Amino acid sequence: MAELSQTQQWLHKNRENPIVQILTTWITGELQRPMETVENIEIIPNDADAPSEIEIVVDFTDGGRATQKIEIEE
Numbered sequence: 825m826a827e828l829s830q831t832q833q834w835l836h837k838n839r840e841n842p843i844v845q846i847l848t849t850w851i852t853g854e855l856q857r858p859m860e861t862v863e864n865i866e867i868i869p870n871d872a873d874a875p876s877e878i879e880i881v882v883d884f885t886d887g888g889r890a891t892q893k894i895e896i897e898e
Contacts (some may be wrong), residue, residue, distance in 0.1 A: 829885075831864050850892065851882060861885050 828836065838844045847865065851857050864883040869875030875896055882890045 828860075829863055831862055832859065835859060835862065835865075847880070847882075850880075851890075855882075855890050857884060857888075857890075861888075 835844055835848065839848070848859065851862060852859060861884045862882060863885045866881040866883075868879045868881065870877045870879070877893055877895050880892045880894065884890075
């Protein structure tokens, strides 16, 4: 069995976290990608001090990349 990446280990360890559940559902459901192919996840706010939107960037082991922007409600 291949060793899990740090990102995969973090996702597994935090699988009960609602945000991780949303990410997992997006990756496995909408993108139809197995979690084992996740290499890296970046969460990028549009403003570091008071973000109104974040961009989620997921890199996959096959070189693929998916992004999604999410508005943050106050």
